[in-house]
Amino acid sequence: ADPLSYTTGIAIGIIVLVNAGIAAWTERKAGDALEALSKMMQASIYVVRDGNEVQVPARSVVVGDIVVLSTGDVVPADLRLFEAQDFKVSEMALTGEPDDVPKTTKVREKKIGAPEKLTPETMAFSGCSITSGLGRGLVTDTGMNTRIGRIAQLIAGDDGQKTICCCFPDTSGNQTPLQQNLNMLGGRIGILAISVCVFLFFIGWVTDRKDPSNPDSETWLYMILVSVTLAVAAIPEGIPLCVTISLSMACSDMIKQKVLVRKLPALETLGSASVICSDKTGTLTEGKMTMVAMYAAGITYEVTGKGFDPEVGQVQRSGSHEDSGTDMGVKSSLLAAALCCDTTLCKEQGVDGVMKWVPKGNSTEAPILVAARKVGLSEAMVREYPRVMEVPFSSSRMMMLTVSRVKGTELCPGGMPLPAGTNYLAVCKGAPNYIIDLCSEQLKEDGSAAKLTDDDKSEILKVVDGHSARALRVLAIAARPMSSLPYDESKEDITSDQMFEACRQELRFLGLVASTDPARDGVPDSVLAAREAGISVVMVTGDYLLTAVAIARSMNILQPCDDPDVSAVDCACLRPDGEYLDAQEIDKLTGSVRVFARAKPEDKLEIVKSLQRQGQVAAMTGEGVNDAPALNQADIGVALGIDGTEAAKEASDLILTDDNFCSILAAVQKGRAIYSGIQKFVAFIMSVHIAEVMQIFVCIVVGIPVMRTFLILVTDLPPSIALGAEPGEAHILKIRPRPKDEPVVLSWMWLAMAMNGTVLTTVILIVYLISLMHFCDGEVLQENIYLLEGYQTKLSLAQTVAFISLVWSENVRAYISRSFTKPTWHDLLGNREMQKAIVLAQICLYGAVLIPYLSDRILGLRGLEIGVFGWVLAATGPVGCFILSEGCKAITAYQAKSYQESLVSDISEPEASLASSAPAKGKAMESTKPTQTPNGTCCLAF
Ligand SMILES: Nc1ncnc2c1ncn2[C@@H]1O[C@H](COP(=O)(O)OP(=O)(O)OP(=O)(O)O)[C@@H](O)[C@H]1O
Ligand code: NA
Structure with missing residues (x-):
């Protein structure tokens, strides 16, 4: 029997396994990195050990420990208090009671008729935060034995870890919106791929295509094999893997920028932040008075x-x-x-x-x-x-x-x-x-x-x-x-x-x-940079209005042209008679105000809500317990690492380890870079899949032997990952924030993918046809080729040339894909990861085509026998790809530019009408919100 019909199946099997193996390994590594991160973010607490107050991880507290608690701490275990000064606790997490509960050390006689208390006044319970005062207590219960632990157990029932497919942990619960978005995209592509497969199956059946190596076999059997191959080729299984890797690499990078990412989705949201509300003391200023x-x-x-x-x-x-x-x-x-x-x-x-x-x-x-x-x-x-x-x-x-x-x-x-x-x-x-x-x-x-x-x-x-x-x-x-x-x-x-x-x-x-309180170095420049990036900076401070205005001026938050009567307010005007104004009136204020003075923590929550009502994506900094609701409400809650309380940190998405405002901007820049990196590899991976489907389709319909190019899915992995690690392009902080609900893949990107897929298909098909004619005695059609003597070797020579040409083209295209709009030679070697990835892909290629037995017997590739003609012909592929893809880039660049312009004009139109009707003078451009998503609809273009 002829082994070739099995080798195809084996090859596909190997590829799927290798892919899954790499995926599992990298996911594990990414998971380890995230775990290490979460260890760094563990809450800590003061306990008395050997007579000294020492700071320990909150989890290491044991029964019998004496815990020292102060405002802002989160109680690490159930405690009996023996010292309490003005000690109040929020028991929201335990009882749902919104008011702070005063605690005492004295056991009191229960008054007749007094309502039964859910929690004794002499105890502080795990998970509750201290809203004021100081206290000390003796640990009575820890972990699952605490009240909150027992409640958690009741809710969870049995606490078995969820798994899918018996051994793989089900991580779908931790997915970020982007990951979910991409999964949905994957699902749609899957459905599309299946339709194409079914369609192809019928075409093959009707035109009676047969296995070239086994002409007597049934048509339908052969067509099922081809259709399944096509389905494997069509589904971009590399995308979720690359996303996970890119997010976890980003987390590690952010630590160097003094930002701890507590919740992964914040990484994506960062890129669309349109307003940053910052504390003053310690964040904008040094806090060294x-x-x-x-x-x-x-x-x-x-x-x-x-x-x-x-x-x-x-x-x-x-x-x-x-x-x-x-x-x-x-x-x-x-x-x-x-x-x-x-x-x-x-x-x-x-x-x-x-x-x-x-x-x-x-x-x-x-x-x-x-x-x-x-x-x-x-x-x-x-x-x-x-x-x-x-x-x-x-x-x-x-x-x-x-x-x-x-x-x-x-x-x-x-x-x-x-x-x-x-x-x-x-x-x-x-x-x-x-x-x-x-x-x-x-x-x-x-x-x-x-x-x-x-x-x-x-x-x-x-x-x-x-x-x-x-x-x-x-x-x-x-x-x-x-x-x-x-x-x-x-x-x-x-x-x-x-x-x-x-x-x-x-x-x-x-x-x-x-x-x-001197300004922190670099803050005035960061504020200007934020403005250039279309992000407005708002100062929310407890300080006096005049002080706040003077500092805001020195920090560029208020510009010389700004009228402080319009751009700065005392927060008392949000709640003239103790009650907050209606939403509409607050929105009017937050639309133009850049400095909120004499702010109480509750005001922060109102400000965030109001900004969000206006379509803004808001980042908010906070340190105190009372800031927690605002941090929770904000799209990006940012807790201060040094001055912040545990309660604030727990409610936050990011922690600034140096409390510095400049780090927020660095994080935004990183967030934008990650997002555009993801867009780049999605486009890169998608276009090669589009090309794979097109090639198989054309081959079957025309009657040419199908190419053997599945291995490209392995050799493409390293460059895809490298694209995710692209350092942000220089202009990344010069464009406005991405609208909140803009899809990952924009319409112009779909077109770019389709064009690139077409270019790749065309070039590789031409290379394939020429090598078929060269190696198979001038024949290109399947029915004629399998009549030739020793046709298997001849065919595999032609297929090898096509495969080498495809890998080379993809390597060139990886560099082309580093930017949607800029020419390839711009900052050519700017991403070192890419150089490494290409070397790796090259090693895979030569291993696959040159190693005896692996190449010829298993993969059906014969690099040793294609001769100079084969290698030279293969080299024409990347050249053709480069020229055509660069040409397509001109079209893409034009479309991307008009999309950006449509964003700007969409926003400045209502702005113009607003400015003319409102007397607010000196209202700067960046206070506007990217409200609607201009038609970024995904039309499947292929
Ligand atoms: N330890 C203190 N004792 C007495 N009054 C204080 C103390 N700290 C601050 N204040 C007063 O309370 C006001 C508000 O302080 P708060 O700490 O809320 O704001 P802030 O630290 O300036 O604000 P932010 O850090 O949020 O910009 C200050 O302007 C000051 O007048
Ligand atoms: Na949040």
């Missing part, structure tokens, strides 16, 4: 020195160079402020071995401690005033309050006099416009207290505005000497809100402190 000015007891001061070093610089009256650190107002304000801080300042050895002053805690408080030391108020002195109560800073209250014990007749030597019988001092520090409303008197230069009139208030606010216009962050400090606590300490049920309310009455205004 230095106090530069003060106002105390009615006198203005300058503070000299830079950074956190308290040993250089002094406090001096404006216009003088003399040290005024001993002024009563200065001392009193700074001491009071220091009493109301949770931050510490200590000298530590830096990485370079030099001793450096480093603050630990809140960035706003650091400059206060530094300035206090400059006037001789050391931490040891501050500790002499024991704190009895604290209401921690929260972004919603915009202030912090503490009560400390004081004694004597003055606050400190040379400080403000205290009334007789004073035992406590309440200190409130925070946003000046909030504090000033709580004050009823003010400290005068002689140490007396005078009534704070409305004129005085506006005088002080003028000072605040003056500092704010210089981009300084201003805090007000107010205090109240008390003989006894204004609330009943022994009352168990008293909440911190009630204590806050009681202590913040009748405050005495002491002073203001103003600090600079």
